[in-house]
Every structure is written in structure tokens, then in C-alpha cells.
Amino acid sequence: MFTLKSYSPIALAVAAALTHTSLMASDTPPANDEMEVIVVTSDFRQSSLDKMPSSISVIDQQQIEDEGAQHFEDVLNGIANFNWSGGSSRAKYFQIRGVGEQEEYQGAPNSSVGYIIDDIDMSGLGMISSMYDLQQVEVLRGPQGTRYGANALAGLIYLKSNDPTSVFEHGAELQLGDDNLRTYSGFSSGPLTDSGKLLYRVSLQQHEQNGYRDNLYLGRDDTNGRDEFTGRIKLRWYATDDLVADLSLMHADFNNGYDAWTLDNNGFDTLTDEPGVDKQRTTGGSLKLTYSGADSFELVSLSSMAQSDTHHGYDGDWANPEFWAARSCEGEPCQYDYTWNKLGDRTTLSQEFRLSSTEAGRIFDGSTDWLVGVYGLRLTEDNDTLEIYNGWEDRLLAEYEATNLAVFAQLDSDLGNGYALSVGARLERRESDYSDSDKDAFDPSENMWGGHIALSKTLSPGQQAYARIARGYKAGGFNMSLPVSLSDKKEFQAETLYNYELGLKSEWLDGDATTHFSLFYMDRRDQQVSASQQNPDEPQKFILYVENAGSSHNYGAELEANWYATDNLKLYGTLGWLETAYGDYAYQDKYGGLVDLTGRELAHSPNLTYSAGATYRSDLGWFANLTTSGKSEFYYSDSNDSKSEPYTIFNARVGYETETWSAYLWGRNLFDEKYGVRGFYFGNEPDNGWADKQYIRYGDPRQLGVTLNVKFM
Template sequence: MRRHVLSLATLATLPVMAEAPIETLTVTADLRQSALERLPTSATVLSVDELKDEGAEHLEQALGRIANLNWSGGSSRPRYFQIRGVGEQEEYRGAPNSSVGFIVDNIDLSGIGMAASLYDIAQLEVLRGPQGTRYGANALAGLIYVKSQDPTELFEAGTELSFGEDNQQTYAGYVSGAADEDARWLYRFSVQQHSQDGFRDNLYLGRSDTNQRDELTLRAKWRWQPSEQFQADLAFLHANLDNGYDVWTLDNNGFDTLTDEPGVDSQRTNGASLDLQWAINDRVSLQSITSWANTHGRHAYDGDWANDEYWQGRECPLYDENWNVIGTGPCEYSYFWDKSAKRDTLTQELRLASADAGRIFADTTDWLVGIYFNELQEGNDLDSRYNGWPDQVLKSDYRAKNLALFGQLDLNKGRWDASAGLRLERRQSDYRDDAGEAFSPDENMWGGHLSLGYQLSDSQHGYLRLARGYKAGGFNMGLPEVLKPHAQFDTETLYNLELGLRGRWLEGRLRSDLALFYMDRRDQQVEASLQDPDNPQRFFLYTNNAGSSDSYGLEWELNYQLSTVLELYGSLGLLKARYKSYRVTEADGSETDLSGRELAHAPNFQYALGATYRGEQGLFANLNLNGKDAFYYSDSNDSRSDAYATVNAKIGYEATRWALYLWGRNLTDERYGVRGFYFGNEPDLDWAPKQYVRYGDPRQLGITFNYDFY
């Protein structure tokens, strides 16, 4: 592994200038929109300035800064996330059941996180650990929340242009202001068009754009505030990602492909949310949050990872009608997998909460009660071809309804504060496909939290939190006889114990956020796969329950405003996640004992270091380093990634209304795996299992120009 050293020795000679305290951040994903310093759970909040300083255009480019958050590269943009080793690596079966919540402006996009442009974003929030009281079954591991900029009373507008290697072209703009003289109607619109070739050269087709990214994002927000007692916020999102998917190679070279049928990874999402808030009186307030999302997606790939000419130049065994080898001859291997999906999601939440005069227990305790409804419908159309013949062809329909009641009490007395929350949830689901399989499980679940906090001083706060999260059980379709015992799997529960300390020191210039945690997972749901020995091009993907697993570790974030022109920051995530008991079924019916092994996509450490210089004369510079330990790609085999680190930089000049930057990502051109498989995909090798790796983006240099109108 390459080593990267960031020397900060010269920084000690810089003068500490007038006090420049770090801004106070509010967590909007919390029920009460608490200040980060008083939030009793591990969380990261990245502000718009922090995201811009590192040049992050998409969520993918911000993930390396967030402790104990990993992602699976099985799609053109990150769609599947893991927090503290909990989460999905892919979803091919058509019955979504997310462990990590993903929400954009109150629009639930859990499991389809590709629609995550960061242009015109106010902040990015990540809540770690089960969020059972607030979000229920879709937040067993935690939550990712993207909040865009709100409308402004004063008129403002801006534009951004970016050009870079890999034929990147990005055009963006926004406008915001008041629609009437009294500023009761406010609006904001933004648009971004991003395109690039995708860092792959298809040597067979002679093209450099078979892995292209062609992404359009439109956002709109309206705010109506006719009085101080009422406010309505309407948000709209349109994201159209027309991306290619051509990332796998037989020789693992990473960036030179040979496919004759390049894949597709497209997603078109339209979504909206309506947030209504009434201050009924000085004792009670009412809030209604309604959201809707419609997504059409297609994920397709060339499963043989080559072309007819390549395979005909290879020698393969020839078989008779009884599958006896009778000689060798040119290989015949062509496979294309293609799934189209349509998803509709509708959510409705009502909250009744105490106002200042409505506190109970001697005016020490705020209360909140609510009801939540979610309906998800998804239809899938799978069509795969093997050597020109239909292979796996399936149409399916899935529907799930969730109804929940929840409540929370928040006590504040002197230096002490405490919180208690409970959520009761009823889930009903129904699945049907044209192969004749049908499942209709329903279940009752519950989760919640207890926390106790103490204000050690005016600027330091400690807390202890116990939380219970849950994830609904489900079913597996299309299983062979050897896997029939795994046709259904049980609800998973997760108990999380956390000790945290947040605070500011050195007159507010140093901010530290430390959390220690232990997690106990019961009936853990594990993704597994089995290659069909009779039809090696096919895989049986299923979920089963491990007996149990446990995890422990820490998250630590630091921000230090060394002077008025220089800020240092960093994060560290340590994680030890392992099975206490788990046996996986093999093709011959035997079992492999994985008890004691680490979980997939759960690196032992992740870290980030960075420095931002913003001079008084307009000069700007940012240098940051992100690193990650090796991890298992899957729970079904021992295939692992390599540890790696990437270096990124951004320099430029900032004037009052305009700015010009030069930037570079992965400056050392580190080759790092983001997804891997271990299976047989080469008939000339008699389908012998082998590790195949998909790599992240190589080095890229570019330029960005911003102009703002005021």
C-alpha cells in the first residue's frame, strides 16, 4: 500500500489571529431540529462551505470524509450504503428492504441513492446507529439526509461551469428571491447538467464513452408564510441519470473493457414533498409532511465481459448429451442481464408537538407524538439472454405498507437532559410474479431510544444513549431445492449502546466530536449468493439470518480554526464488526462456518485529513487525504479489497462575485476497489472461481468557474 504523509510542521509558525469560531450546525433530520452540539447520537453534518471547499459535485465525492460510512460500487453512482458495517451491497430481486435511509428534502429515496447531486445543497447529514424513533424500519443502520438551499427573501442568482479530464462538462445555475413585496411567497430554482465519459476505454468497440455519466438534476422550492403562525414549504426534485455501465474486465486491468453489449445504469426520478407547520397556540404546534416519488430505472450489463470474437479464440470443453467431456473447441459464451424497474413511494407524517408553554413536568419536558404511513410499490421486468436464448425472464410486482405511531419526551433540567422515544410499526407486504411465486408476510415491530446527557461546561456536552432498531423480515424467490429452507427470513433487531462527548475548546476555535459504540445484532439479515453448478451463468441471490453478530468502535471528528485564514479538520472511524454465529449453505448442501469472521464492507478503519486556506486577498487552497482499510467484498467468500488512500486538492482565487478554481481528485492515481466478486465467469477455465474487481475513479484534473449575482 502506498503511504501518504501530510506535513503540517510549518503551520506552527503561523500567527493565531482574531477569534474565528466554527459555525453552529443544526441537524434538520432530527425530530426537533437540534443543534449538533446537543444531539445525543453520533452524527456528521457537512455544511455547504465544507462541501464546496473540497469540490464535491456528487455525494460520491463526499463519502470519504464521513467516518464509518462505506458504499458498494455495483452501480454507476453509489446506491447502496453501509454504516458501521450495516447495509446492502446490491438489490437484484425486486423486493427492496433498505437498512440505510436516504432522504432528499423529505423525499424518501432509500435504496435508490444515485440521485444525489450536491449542487445548491445547504448541508449533508449522516446519522449513525439505529434511528428507530424517527425513521423506523428503513434506518436500522442510520440515515443519510440531503437538504438543499431554502428560498431567500433577497434576490440572488449564480452560475457554475466545470470542465475536466475524461471529457467532463458541468453546467449549473440557480435563482432565488421573493415573488411579492411582502416576501410572503419565496422561490428557489436550480439546475445542473453533468456529463463525462466514465474513465473506461472499450477496446473492442473503439469507444471511450460506454461507461458515460449523463446526469440532469432540477430542484425547485416554494415557501409561503402568510403569518408567523403558519408556513408551507413545497420542494420538487427531478433527476435523470442516463448512465452507462461498463466496468468489469476478465483480466482485472480495470479500465480497458472488451464488451460487445455495454451495460446501462439509468434512473429517472420525480419527487415532491410538502411540509406544513402550524403554531396552533403557545402550547401546541402541528406539522404535516407529505412526500411522493416516482422512479424508473434500468440496470443492465454484459455478463460475459467480452465479445464473440474473444470467446471463439478460446478453447472450451465440449460435452455430449450426458455432460461427458468429448473434446475441446472454440468457446461459445454470450450473456446479457437486463432489469427494468418502476417504483412509486408515498409517505405521510403528522406530528403534534409541545410549544414553550406546553411543556410538562414543571415546564422541564417537551413532548411529541406522531403517526406515519408509507406505501411502496415496485414492478420489475427481468430479461436475460444466454448464448442467444432466454435465460432468466421474470415479471414481478411488490407492494409494502408501513403504519407507525411514535412519541418522544425531551427533558432539560439544569445541566442534565434526557430523551426517551418509542415507535410501534405495522408492516404488510405482498409479492407476485409470473413464475407463480407469491408471498404476503406481515409483522409488528418496535424500536426506540433512551438517552441521558450532561452539560459539562458551557461548551462541552456528554451523553449516553441506548437505542433499539429493527428491519422487517422478508422472503426469497426462485430458490433451488438446496436453499428452500431459506425461503423466508426473520425480522432483524439491533441494540446500540453509545457514549459521546461533543465540545468546543480554545475559545470556540476547536471543535471535537467523539462517540464510542457497541452494537448487538440479533437475527442479522445477510446477503448471500450461490452459483448454479448446472448453469454457471446463473446465480441464486438470497437473504438469510445469521445467529448474531456484534460490532464496536468509535467515530471522532475534529475541526480547528488555527487562524482567520487556515482551518484544519479530520475524521477517524474505527470498527470491529464480526459474526458471533453464522453458517452459509454451499451448492452441495454443506455449510461453511463463518463464525468469528468480519462482516462484508466493514473496514477496520477509515480516516480523513484536510486543510483549507482562505487568504484575505482572495487566494484559496484545500488539500485533503482520505483513507480506508481493506474489507471483505461479500459474506459468501473470502474475496477482499486492498487498503488505500487518495489525495485531493483545490486551489483558486475568490473575488466578491466570482471565483476560479483548479482541482484534482486522486492525485496519486491510486487504484482502489469499490466492489468485488468471487465466482467462475470463464468457461475456458472450466468456470473456476476467481476474484474480479471494479475500481474507483482514477486521477482527474479540472477547472471550475463560479459567478454570483446579488
């Protein structure tokens, strides 16, 4: 049965659209006399992708729409040397070039991969990433020490939604599919005043589906379901000829189930009596003020805030009392009932001011652009974690707050003869304070620095080579509620990463084809490693902590290619090669034995990632898109040798497009590949003495559906 919540986004969007009756032109790209120039909006100066001396992937709006992507999960497999951890209902833990978190059950928010939505910092909370009405997705590989500091050790994911338009545009979209999928979307954009000085854009989406799991114990097929609302409002005000204000507001309410694990590794038929949840409600906004009235500089003020309520919980025994009572534990019916729940409340406030030179303000005889800025971030988070084991409760209340203050500067110089040099640095001070109901208390503080040096050379009008050295950093922290035996691991130090990179960006065939190629070597120092131990006396409990390993080294390459083979056919693909290895690192297992990981590959770091796609548009309006992507095997965890299987998945979309409406048939994972996205290796069955065993969570199976789209002007 449809609810008012299900109807409201589409109803609002259609109502807005019907306020104007003339038709808008199709978004279908024109015949390609030359390729579109892609601008990287996360950069200080919003530079052209082809001119940026670093490895960056940009997925633009046309590709997002061609592939029918609804969530960031639907496009991330097309990014070279990129992976994610499926320990939640939606992807929110990411790894770039082998660096990143697999989960965050406890501890301070401290991400290796930054995640920004319209200048709102959502690092560590990236599940609210609807692709509807997005301008583009940008993935910056390697440390972003100058631009983003402590939350971008491995790189950055930046989502940019479409800006308001000076003419009226409206649209609505309906998507239906198996798994009881229903998605209602709509947008409206245009001027709010006759003068055209105040513009608006509103986009809304409600997404629902059952989640591909059948709970045989409860007789339900929606215990892993997705119920996701995303709303965005953007205003652009041309206050004066010299001052522009951009306001972005976002509200997301993801009310998802989390019932994804099975004891028999079937993966899709669950037995839980208390299915888990994975909820996030976020309200946030950003305000960007751009003043260009001075001759020699431009001033930008960027303010943002976000408040998020989260609830992640799971049925840790993965079954029910009747199931366990039917099994024998030392001659008696087993009794095993365990649940885990964590409620979180996070608030972030940030402010950045930066001055950047205009053409008239360049220094060194007009050869060098300059930029200086200051940044401040205030983060507070309260957590309430409750574990219930056979009726016994263990609750931990925790409060955390951190303040980051930074100064940064960058110089971009034209050295002549096709050479350009970019130099940047950032100094950051972080102070934090933590306390909890177990009487743990920490107040670490530290100074950190990062930056980059990049030299590029234009070899010909369509060829640019570059060399880049970047230093990134990730703040240290602390481990909560450790036993006395691990008291020496209460705190861990900051991690630094040096990234050395060579690249070549090229145009071919009179601009109809492009390739971006990069080679990299990463030197990680004081690497932060997530470790876990299953308590042999209380097998339902895990001891989770982070510690510093010795230096480690990752290296590899990325290749991205696009080719407009004809006016009607576009081909594209990516290829990533990655080699990773621990430095000097060993840890204790649950029995006190020493496990040496020195030289072993890092978790969630496949040696090979690849994707390929083709989009065809006929002159008569017919459309087809086919994509494939895959990964080689990888370790699931740093704490065991459990591995995934290599996999390849195929997606397809066919349809008919006119200037005012379009209709599509689509399929994802067409050959119903069963592929793992997260794995554990531990004991979770008391009837076999809690013997260790591999458990796997699988990605989404095959899904078929239809999409209808209409646009108005």
C-alpha cells in the first residue's frame, strides 16, 4: 500500500512542473564535433579535468542518466582502484588505492576518505548519496592535504548537484521494478524574480524496495528493505554585480533495514527474530559567498553545517530462539540471543575563508596565481551503544567533540615553454575530548601538515604530462573500553601518507577520444590498522581497536578512456592495477597467539578493477547502454585471511527518447552474479564450540525494471 510519504515527492514535483506548460528541449547530447570540457568543481579554482595534474575520475550527469544510477552504489564499480565495504545497508565505507575504513563500530569519527555533498562534509556518513539531479561525481585519488586536510588521507569523493537555472525547467521520473521497487523523483528550477537575480532549484526523491531478502522465520520479505527520501533546495542570489550568494539545503531520511547475514551463507534467506536497522536522518546546508569587486583578488566565504541522527543495529546471532533450542550445546538445548544497537547524534559546523588572485593580481610578473585561506571545523558526536546477550544488557554512553583549525596556501605558476608548477601546503591543529560511562576519558591534540608539489608539461595541444608529490595526514585517536591486557593500545598516533605520481592526459582522433593514465607509489607511515579479537570467554563480544603498524607501500596504475566513435556511439572504460602490502605488523589472536601480517595484502584492495561501457543513440530516438564491471579477489579483513571471489557484473538499459519524454527498460546484474561485498571469519555457532567460519554478505542480485521520464519548460 502506498503511503502519503511515498506520493509526496512526486506530487510536489509534478505540481511545480505543471505551473508552466511549454516543453523543454531534450538533454540528449548533440552530435560530438568536440568533447565537452569537464570542470572539477571540488578544486579551489574549478579547473578543467584535462589540465589538473592529478588522478581524478569524473562521472557526469549524462553518464549517470545513461546508466540509470539511483545511488552512488550504482556507479562506484566504474571507478578504477576504488572499493567499498558492505557492512551497512548502503555503501558508506570506501577504499581508494587500498586505503580506507571497512567499518566504524566505535571510536572517534576519523575518515581516511573524505565525502562531500554540495560543500557539506558527510565523511563517514556517505550512505545518503542519491544520484538524482546530480551534475557530477568527482573522485580525487591520493592525499588532498592542501584542499581538504585530515579527512582526505586517501582521497575525496565530491557530489555536486545541479545549480539553479535562469530559465524554467521542471521534470518528473517514475521507476518501477521487481523486489517491489518504487522510485518517485521530481525537480523544478528557474527564476524567482522578474529581474532574474534570484534563482531556485528543488529536487525530491523517494526510493523504496524490499531489499532482496526473505526472512523465513518472520514470513517477511522486507526486513532488509530500503525506504529513502532525499530533498535538496538551492538558491542563487546575484546580490550585486560583485557579490553572489549560493545557498544549498539538504534533508535526507534513510530508514533502512539491515538483515543481510545468514549462518549457512545462502545470503538471501534469513532467520532472524529481531532484524537489524540502518537509519540516517541528516539535515544540512552550505552558504557560499563570492565577492569579485576587488581588482586583484576574489574573496570566498564557505559556511556549512550538518546534523545527523543515526541508528545501526543487527541481530548478532543471525537466527532465533527456536532455531538455537533445536541444536545441542553440551547435551542441552542451545540458548543464544544477541543484539547490538548504536544510536548516534553528530553535528558539524565549518567555516572557510579564502582569497585568490584575479588576472590583475597575479605575482612574479603576472606568471603566478596565489591563494590563501583559513578553515575551522567543530564536530560533536554522542553515542549510545547497547548490547543484549541472553537477557543481559551492556550499555555505553559516550560523548566526543573535536575542533580543527587550519591555514593553507597555494601557488600556481606558468613557467613558460609549456611548463606549469603548483605548490600548496596546509597546517592543521586538532584538539579533541572524549568521555564515556565506563570512565574512559581522552583529550588528545596534535599538529599536522600536508601539501603537494606538481609539475606539468604540455607536450602538444592534446598531450599533458605531470609529476606530483603529495603528503596527506590522518589524525590519531584512542580506543574505548579495552581490557587490561590491551591497556598499552589505548591511544594511537597520526598516520601520514606520501603519494608519488606520474601521469599523462591525452586527446586523440581530433579530440574524439581521450585517455588519462597515471602511475603511483604510496608510502604510508605509522599506518593505522583496525584489529579485532573475539573474546573466547564471551564469544558474542568482540574487542575492537586501532593501532599503528609499521610503514607500508601501495603502488599501481589507473587508465581511463572515452571515445566518441561516431556521432551516435560513445565507448568508455577504466582499468585499475593495485599492489599493497603491510610493513612490519603482527597482532594477537583471541587465543593469545601472534599472527604476522608483514608483507600480506591489505583488506579490500583487489589487484584488478575494471569497467567498460557503450552508449548508442539513434537519430530516430532509440537508446541503448551496456556496462560491465568487475574486481579480482581481495581480503575481507585485516584480522583474518578470508577472501572474496573475483566477479564481473553486467548492466543494460534500452529505451526511446523524445524532446519531452523518455521510457526505458533496464536490468542490473543481468546474469545474477553472486558476489561478496563484506566477509567475516569468526565463531558464531555455539553448537560447534564457536569454531571459526567464513560468513559472507552478498551484493544485490539481478533486478529488472522500467523508468518513465518527462520534462517541461
